[in-house]
Amino acid sequence: MKVYNSLTRRVEDLSPLEGNEIRLYTCGPTVYNFAHIGNFRAYTFEDVLRRVVQFNGMKIRQVMNLTDVDDKTIRGANAAGVALTDYTKTYKDAFFEDLKKLNVQPAEVYPAATDHIPEMIALVQKLMEKGVAYQSEDGSVYFKVREFPGYGKLAHIDFDNQRTGLRCAADEYDKENVGDFALWKAWEESDGPVGWDSPWGRGRPGWHIECSAMSMKYLGETFDLHTGGIDNLFPHHENEIAQAEAATGKPFVKTWMHCAHLKVNGEKMSKSAGNFFTLRDLIEKGYTGREIRYVLINAHYRTGLNFAFSALEDARKSLARIDACVEQLGGCKVEKPEGCGADNAPEWARKCLEDFAAAVNDDLNIPSAFAALFDLVRQTNAHVEEIKQSSNQTVKQSVLSVFRRMDEVLGVIFFGNEKKAVEIPAEIQALLDARAEARKAKNWAESDRLRDEIAAAGWAVKDSKEGQTCTRK
Ligand SMILES: [Zn+2]
Numbered sequence: 001m002k003v004y005n006s007l008t009r010r011v012e013d014l015s016p017l018e019g020n021e022i023r024l025y026t027c028g029p030t031v032y033n034f035a036h037i038g039n040f041r042a043y044t045f046e047d048v049l050r051r052v053v054q055f056n057g058m059k060i061r062q063v064m065n066l067t068d069v070d071d072k073t074i075r076g077a078n079a080a081g082v083a084l085t086d087y088t089k090t091y092k093d094a095f096f097e098d099l100k101k102l103n104v105q106p107a108e109v110y111p112a113a114t115d116h117i118p119e120m121i122a123l124v125q126k127l128m129e130k131g132v133a134y135q136s137e138d139g140s141v142y143f144k145v146r147e148f149p150g151y152g153k154l155a156h157i158d159f160d161n162q163r164t165g166l167r168c169a170a171d172e173y174d175k176e177n178v179g180d181f182a183l184w185k186a187w188e189e190s191d192g193p194v195g196w197d198s199p200w201g202r203g204r205p206g207w208h209i210e211c212s213a214m215s216m217k218y219l220g221e222t223f224d225l226h227t228g229g230i231d232n233l234f235p236h237h238e239n240e241i242a243q244a245e246a247a248t249g250k251p252f253v254k255t256w257m258h259c260a261h262l263k264v265n266g267e268k269m270s271k272s273a274g275n276f277f278t279l280r281d282l283i284e285k286g287y288t289g290r291e292i293r294y295v296l297i298n299a300h301y302r303t304g305l306n307f308a309f310s311a312l313e314d315a316r317k318s319l320a321r322i323d324a325c326v327e328q329l330g331g332c333k334v335e336k337p338e339g340c341g342a343d344n345a346p347e348w349a350r351k352c353l354e355d356f357a358a359a360v361n362d363d364l365n366i367p368s369a370f371a372a373l374f375d376l377v378r379q380t381n382a383h384v385e386e387i388k389q390s391s392n393q394t395v396k397q398s399v400l401s402v403f404r405r406m407d408e409v410l411g412v413i414f415f416g417n418e419k420k421a422v423e424i425p426a427e428i429q430a431l432l433d434a435r436a437e438a439r440k441a442k443n444w445a446e447s448d449r450l451r452d453e454i455a456a457a458g459w460a461v462k463d464s465k466e467g468q469t470c471t472r473k
Contacts, residue, residue: 001056001361003049004302006233006256007154011363014053014255016224021059023223024050025215025253026107027232028064031091032072034278035098037296038262038269041305042229044296045259045364047104049227051409052360062107063218065211066092068114069194069204078192085114098279101289102296103411111214113205117196119213120205123247124183124198132246135200139186145179148242154256155234181239182206208239212252216244226253233258259301265308282312286472290415291315297366297410318374322413325377328384329400340397342405348383349402352376356406366410373406424470428459432470435461 001014016022026046029035035043050060067073068088077087092112099106113120124141127133132147145151145159152159159179187195187202195202205213215223221244228237237256244252261268264275282292294315299305342353352375359368380387380399387395407413424432431454438446451461460473 004363006258022053023219024062024225026064027228028066030067031088032076036278041262045301055409063109064107065214066112068112074194084194102293109218113210120209121198123213126247140182141184142180148246154238183209212240212243221248221250225255227257230258260304262305287312294412329396342401345398345402348379349399353402
């Protein structure tokens, strides 16, 4: 398995530093709002990454932090007049629901920043002892960038020779040396009830220290892999390296991977441009998590992804083609019988799987992997008569196993309930349930009344032997 390492700027082998397990840290969401599809591009990229690690027989231990204290969460909670934990809980829950809709495998640990304040204070203390941090007059504690010689190695910026670069950033900073960043922020009135006691007075941790403290707690002082969106690379990840390596004197992370931006209809996503979408917005429009996942992963992670509605329509068609093909082999529900694995598949199917494996191991070339999948679809369709006529089930099952094997990485074929075209909202489902009850009781007047109520809300009900089916009108 080869991946592009942002630190060395080379494509390198990814193999575990210890045992057979890749230890992966992924910067998670700030839980002040519903995550948007740009965020989910990064989370689905990380999902594919962890799936490819497992596809290759390695284990994975993934940690994803939840930033539940920062300017935005505090502002939101105070504006809503609720406790910070209550405010962030809504968005934490929403985040996990969204990940499920996109068939993202859960990380092994989701540490929340507010549960790890002592670990962060301990790390800041260590940096103070090492002389790479100082408390300024405003009470906040800063990292002294000039005391860490490797600063800039991830972003490939030579800070000693780039004074202009530093001056450009000066407006954003409020401390003695422009590049220094906050490890601990002193309490301000706008923080309201949010704050923790520390050796430097009441305050809260900076964002960067959160990731260094929690990654090292769960993955060790040196670990395999750290990822995020490209906009996390500088300064966030550069600062994570500085904090961790200045504290431990050891290399922090071997491989860094970053995924590129997402644009919508060719433009940067923004609320003012009217092209800002959360996952929920797209599901409201009638697209499924499965279709959205398909579009999000079907571009190389290091190239910009242009998210367009036409791509969602194409995804729907492509998925229908895959479904129709898999259906001929007995469909998604067939359990894999013993001895019918991908290894027993006909040569043409094994060749598709080889191409697929080569693609995913070539720095996660998912577009090529999809090409191998569609090659399998084409070849299966071409061989379908001989598959059906084969006297034993082995051929059919083994080809199905090849689809399954590919889907271990893609996660778009065997998608469970998400296959239905539209998600039915809870209030409509409640009406449907009531209508099913009414029909059971042969109360046709009530059944018709509920049908009209459902119709008025924009949904159409059809009755069949199997029960009701409901579609958006
Ligand atoms: Zn982070």
